[in-house]
Amino acid sequence: MTARHGGDTAIAEIRRHGVETMFTLSGGHVFPLYDGAVGAVGGARAGSVPGTEARPRILDVRHEQTAVFAAEATARLTRRTGLAVLTAGPGVTNGISGVTTAHFNGSPVVVLGGRAPLGRWGAGALQELDQPPLLEPVTKLAMTVTGPDTLASDVARAFTTAAAPHRGPVFLDVHMDHLFGPAGPARAGAIPDAPERPADPERLARVAELLKAARRPVLVLGSDVWMDGAEEAARAFAEELRLPVVANGQGRGILPAGHELLVTRARGAAFGDADLVIAAGTPLDFRLGYGSFGDGTAKVVHLADAPSQLVSHIRPAGSAAGDLSLLFTDLAAACAKAGVVPGTYGDWREGLRDATYAAIAGDIDLLASGADPIHPLRIYGELSKVLDDDAVVIGDGGDFVSYAGKYIEPRRPGRWLDPGPYGCLGTGLGYAIAARLARPTAQVVLLLGDGAAGLSLMDADSLVRHGLPVVLVVGNNGSWGLEKHPMRMLYGYDVAAELQEHCRYDRVVEALGGAGELVTRPDEIGPALRRAFDSGVPYLVNVATDPDISYPRKTTGV
Template sequence: MAEIHGGRVVARALKAENVTYIFTLCGGHVMPIYDGCVDEGIRVIDVRHEQTAAHAADGWARVTGQPGVAVVTAGPGVTDAVTGVASAHRANVPMILIGGQGPRPFADMGSLQDMNHVELMRPITKWSVSVPEGRRLAEYVAMAFRIATSGLPGPVFLEMPIDQLFQTYDETRILFPTKYRTEAGIAGDPRYVERAFELLRSAQRPVILVGSQLRWSKRREAYLKFVDTFGIPVYVNGLGRGSLPPDHPYFFSQTRKDALRQADVVLIFGTPLDFRLGYGRETHFNPAAKVIQVDLDGAEIGRNRPIEVGIVGDTGLVMEQLTQLAEAERFDKSLIKPWLDEIRRRETEKWERMRPELESDAVPINPLRACKEIADAVGRNVIAIGDGGDFVATAASILRIYEQGHWLDPGPLGTLGVGPGYAMAAKLAKPDHPVVIIYGDGSFGLHGMEFEAMVRQKIPVVGIVGNDAAWQQIRRGQIQLYGRERAVATALDYTRYDRVVEALGGHGEYCERPEEIRPAIERALASGKPALVNIKIGTSEFRKDAISI
C-alpha cells in the first residue's frame, strides 16, 4: 500500500491538467504542494509579491489558452492575490488560485493567518470553495479546471487546509478524475443567426468588433474565413488584438470611433459595451445603428444600449454559422466596398496626421517617436505586455501585433502592476519569443523588485519604461481641472530605474535621444538577461482628453 501526502495529490492532479509551472510566494501552509510538484516535474516559480503570482497565472492563460495556477499561503498571502484575481475575473480569464488555510480542527480558534478566504474571494471568482476532506483534493482540482474553462471563463479559488496537505493517504483510495469535462462549444440559436445575417446582408456601412472571447473560442479557425467572406471593417479589443495581422485588408485600428458613429449595423463578438466602447451610447455609436451582440453570457446582451439581435454563443461557432449562411445565399461583399474604401482612406489620414510626432527628433523624446522606435526594434514575434496608463495607451496605438495572445494589458479593471507576472509567464510559455514590458514609470514602482526573481530564475524579460516623471494619464486632466499649482500626488522624478535593475543583476540602458532607443533595445534583447531600457520622454497632445471612467 503506497502512501502519498496531500501536496503530492494536488500536484498529481495539476499534472493531469498538463500544468508545467505554478507561481507562488512561499508559505508554510502550502509547502507540501511544492514538495509534490518536485516529484511530479512541475517547476515552481517564486515571486516577490503574491499579486504577481496571480497575474502570472492570468498571463499564462492569456498566452497559452490554458488556465494558469498560482499557489499562495493563508491570510495575507490570499489577500495579496486579490487584485490579480479580480483583474482576471473582470477580463474573464480562466485561472486557478490555491490558497492555504489553518488546520480544519482549529477552525475559528485563531490559528495563524486564519480568516474567511472563501467569502472574500466569492465576488471575484466563478467558484470559491474550501476542500472539505483531504481524499477529495484531486476531485476539487478537477472541478476547479472544469468550472474555470466552461461557458464564460474565469478564475476559481480553492482553499486547502494545512492538515489535508500534510496528511498521508492510501494512494489506491484517492480518486483522480478522468473524462470529467467537454470541449464542446455553444452555437447560436439558428433563428437569431439568420436574423443577424439578414441585417448584415442589407447593411451599407457595417462594422465588426471582436473581443476577448475569440481567445477562448472552440472554433477559432472559423475567424479568418468569416472575415474574408463578409469583407467588413474589423476592429479588435482586449485579447482580440493580434487575431488579425496589422496588414490584413479588413483590419483597422485608428478609426473605430469614426466608423461606429456612421455605421448602420454593428456586429459585436464577445466584448461588453463598457467604458472602452462608450457604453454603446451616442458619443461613440450611431444612435440609429442596429446592433447584433454575440456573447457567451446572456446577461451581458443588451446591457447599456438596446440591441436588435442578441445571440448567446461561442464567437467562433457563430462566425462559422454566419459564414455558412453567406455562402448558401451567395453574399456579395463588393456591395460594401465603397464603405471599406472610405474607412481605409480615413485610416491612412489618421496615420499621416500622426507622422510628424512619429518622426519627431524632439528632446525630451516625443512619446509617439519612442513607441515607433520600440515597434521597429522588437520584431514580429514579440509578446508585448502593457503595464501603465498614458504611455501604454500610446504604445497600443503604435505597436504591431501579429498573433493573438501576444498583447497583454491591464484590461478592463485597469490594473497596474501586471507586467512582471504576465511577462514571466509569457517567457516561460514561449521561450523563443522576445517578451517586453511596456511600462509607465509610475507602474514600474509597483513590482519592480520582480526583476530580482527574473534574474535569479533566469527568465530574460526586457522592460521598456516611458519615463515622463509623472502619473501622466491622471496628471494631465488634473492640471486641466485644477491648475498646475494644485496638481498634487501625480508628479514623479526622472528616476534611473535602469540602475535599479542593474543592481539586481540585470542589464540596464538609459536613453535621452530618439536615435538611442533602438540600439539600446537590441542590446537589451541580446544580453540574455532580464533588462530594463529607461527612456526619458516628454509630453504629447496625442492622448489629450483621454481619461475613461
C-alpha cells in the same frame, strides 16, 4: 503514485489538467503542494520515478500579486488554465487584485490558497481568516475543500469550472491539517471533452438579415474570440463578408498589421458613421462607448461565448451566444442563405481604408520626432523597427502604454497583453514571466509607465533568478501622467501626481542582477533597444520623456 499527503493528491489532479507551472511565493501553509510538485515519492526525488518529469515547475516570485498575474497571463497566452498557489491570510489577500483582473478578463485561473488548520479553527491560529467570502464577488467559485477525502474531486471541480465558458478564476483553499495529512486517492483517466455549444440558428438568421440591410457595418473582434479558439473562423468570416474590422484587447492580431480590412486606426470614423456594429467576444463597456455608435443610431449586434456575457444595459438589435468558432462558421452560412452581398459595403470599406492610411501617414513625423525632451511616440517609432513578427508585447501603465494600444499592431494573434478593462497597474512583471515561459523563442517586451514600474519592478529579481530574459521599456515622465494632466485641466493644479525626475529604474534591474541604461536623447533609443534584445538578460531601457505631453484622450471611461 501513492499519496503521502494532501499535496500529492492535489498535484496529481493538477497534472491531469495539463498545468506546467505553479506560480507561488513560499508559505508554510502550502508546503505539501511544493513537496508534491518536487516529486518525492516513497523517498525518491524528481526524475527518478517514471512520469515525475511532467510535474509542475515551481516558479517563485517576490509578491503574490505577481504569482496570480503570471497565472492569468499564462491562461491568456496558452488558452490553458493557469495556477497560482498562495499561502494563507495575507498571501491570499495580496493576490486579490490579480484574481479580479482575471475575473474582468475572463481568464481561466485556479488559485489554491492555504488555510489555518481546522483542528485549531476559532482559536486564533496564525493567519486564520475565512477567505472564500472575500473572493466570491470576483470568482466563478470560491470555496474551502470539504475534507481530505474530497480534495481530488474539489480540485477537479475548480479546474473544470475555471475552463468552462465563460471562463474565469476559481479560488479554493485547503485547511493546513488536511493538506499535510493523509488524503483520498488521486483520480485517474483523461479529462472529458466539453459539450458542444452551438448558437441559436434563429438568432444567427436575424444577424444575417441585419447584415443584408446594412450599408456601413463594422465587426469588432475582442479577447474572447482568441480565448475561445475562434481566431481562424473570425478571420475567415470577416474576409468572406469583406467586413471592416476593429480589434479590441486580445482580438488584436487576428487580422495582422497591414491587413486591408483592419481599420482600428480609423475607429473614430468607423464607429461614428456605422449603421451596424457587430461586437464579438467583448463586453460593450467604456472602451466601446457602452454600445452607442453613430450618435446612438447604429444598430448593435452582440456575439458572446456564453449567454451570461450578452449585453444587458442596452437592447441590441441582435445577439447570439455559443462556441465562437461554430458561431462565425454558422453565421457565414446564414449570410449566404440570406443573400448578403459583400460588394454592398465596397465604398464604405474603401473609405475606412483610406482613413486608416491617412492616420498612419499623419503620425510619421511624431514617430520619428527629434524633440528634446523625448516625445513618447519616438519610442514606438524605434520599437516598431526591431520587433519580430512573433514578438509578445505587454503593456502596463497609463499614458505611456495608451500609445502602445494605438501604435503597436500585432502581426499574429496571442501576442498582445494589457491589464484589460479592470485597468489594474502592476500586472507587467507577472505577465512578462508568463510570456517568456509560454513563448520561449520569441521576443518579449514589457512597456511600463514609471508609475506602474513602482508597483512590481522588484520582480525583475524573479526574471533574473529563473533565467528569463525580457526587455523592459520605461516611459519615464516623472509623474502619474494619467492623473496629472486631467487634474490640471479640472482644477488648474495637480497634487499627488509627481514622481522622481529621471528616476534610475534601470539601476534597480542592474542591482537585481540584470542590466539597463538611461536614455535622454531621441537618437539613443534605437541602439539601446537593440542592445537590450541582444543582451540575453532582463534589460531595462529607461527613457526620459517630455513630462508636458499627455496622451490625447476623448473619454474618461465614466
